[in-house]
Amino acid sequence: MSDDFYEILGVPRNADSDEIKKAYRKLARKWHPDINPGNREAEKRFKEISEAYDCLGNEEKRKLYDEFGKEGLQSGFDAEKVRRYRQWSTYGAGEPEGVSRDFGRYQSYEDVFGDLFGFETGADGAHAPTPGRDVEHEMTIDLVSALRGFETELTMQTLKPCRSCSGSGLDPAAGMSTCGVCGGSGRVKVGGGPLHFTKPCPECGGHGRVGRPCPSCRGQGRLPGTETIRVTIPKGVKEGSRVRVAGKGEPGLNGGSPGDLYLLIHVKDHPFLKRIGDDLLMEVPVTVREAAAGGGIKIPTIDGEIVLKVPPGSQNGQTLRVRGKGAFNPKTKTRGDLLVKLSVRLPTIKNREVLEAAEKMEKYYEGDVRAGIRF
Numbered sequence: 001m002s003d004d005f006y007e008i009l010g011v012p013r014n015a016d017s018d019e020i021k022k023a024y025r026k027l028a029r030k031w032h033p034d035i036n037p038g039n040r041e042a043e044k045r046f047k048e049i050s051e052a053y054d055c056l057g058n059e060e061k062r063k064l065y066d067e068f069g070k071e072g073l074q075s076g077f078d079a080e081k082v083r084r085y086r087q088w089s090t091y092g093a094g095e096p097e098g099v100s101r102d103f104g105r106y107q108s109y110e111d112v113f114g115d116l117f118g119f120e121t122g123a124d125g126a127h128a129p130t131p132g133r134d135v136e137h138e139m140t141i142d143l144v145s146a147l148r149g150f151e152t153e154l155t156m157q158t159l160k161p162c163r164s165c166s167g168s169g170l171d172p173a174a175g176m177s178t179c180g181v182c183g184g185s186g187r188v189k190v191g192g193g194p195l196h197f198t199k200p201c202p203e204c205g206g207h208g209r210v211g212r213p214c215p216s217c218r219g220q221g222r223l224p225g226t227e228t229i230r231v232t233i234p235k236g237v238k239e240g241s242r243v244r245v246a247g248k249g250e251p252g253l254n255g256g257s258p259g260d261l262y263l264l265i266h267v268k269d270h271p272f273l274k275r276i277g278d279d280l281l282m283e284v285p286v287t288v289r290e291a292a293a294g295g296g297i298k299i300p301t302i303d304g305e306i307v308l309k310v311p312p313g314s315q316n317g318q319t320l321r322v323r324g325k326g327a328f329n330p331k332t333k334t335r336g337d338l339l340v341k342l343s344v345r346l347p348t349i350k351n352r353e354v355l356e357a358a359e360k361m362e363k364y365y366e367g368d369v370r371a372g373i374r375f
Contacts, residue, residue, distance in 0.1 A: 006056070009023045009053065024052075027049045028049055031045040054133060055073060131258075132256060134261070137156060137263055138264045139263045140266040141267060143268065146267045150232075153230050155227070158250065161251045162217035165216065178208070178210075179203050179204035181204070182201035222250075222251060239267045240265065240266075243265060279338070280337075284341070286310060286344055291344045293312055294312030315344070319342070322338040325337060326338050
């Protein structure tokens, strides 16, 4: 499979954020490990899809990726220094011997700029603590739970530090020896001419010492596992809300801090209640007498039962507003209103008394009730 993030999500490079999100959701549902238990290929694809969306779904990361590729996403990458070097190499000193404009045999921008601008690579930087990636998980809840908020437990598949090697990727039972390629310096010289460059040693990865890969994790430092965590869904979340759970993403490498978990919220439709912005709309049946005479009727709300005053002469479809009984907005810390749409119901019993009552009411209509309907 391609390692290009746009190709992984199947979107063009000029796709907008909505297209990217839609493509990610479709692929995530197809390849999620919960839907494909025990399928290593699905697990691999889901990780690739999540990594692609983590970049393209973030405006700043996407800009760096479009300009520099995956190198622009690495920890410690300085875009301004890279741009200055590009300008210098184009208009200033020209091309250093052994370095083509696409950086030829160098593996990354860091390799070229390490000596020139003092990037932290090599023995100190190659194995420096690396933060873990953020992880996104979709979660579907009912509307009432979304409005009230709640606590729950989630059991998730995740990567956890290998216990055998404590996340180092090296076999703790095997000794370490000085790297024979770089002589323990962690860097090797490349290129020639008036400017000299070095890059991290490919044999030891810039550490200066080599060891045997951990047999448990095969040198990766992490292993697939499951974790049960308790999360709080704040009241007022809506479709598309993202809830951050700090420190519950992928673990970091070499002692780096873990990433965060982001819960992407989906809200199921409710049979009687609908959210419109921060307002809630509910259709409430009333009898003919209640609509005509008015009075108080009991109705449920998110906060409990209340008595709603129905004005005399209310019509079918008329909407009444109850202030402050709508959805809570986590950003503004305010609540919307509850909109109650009256639905006048007629008796379904077809006996003589009902028909006689209807006949008596007929004379009280003021003209033709359909007089205003025209094409």
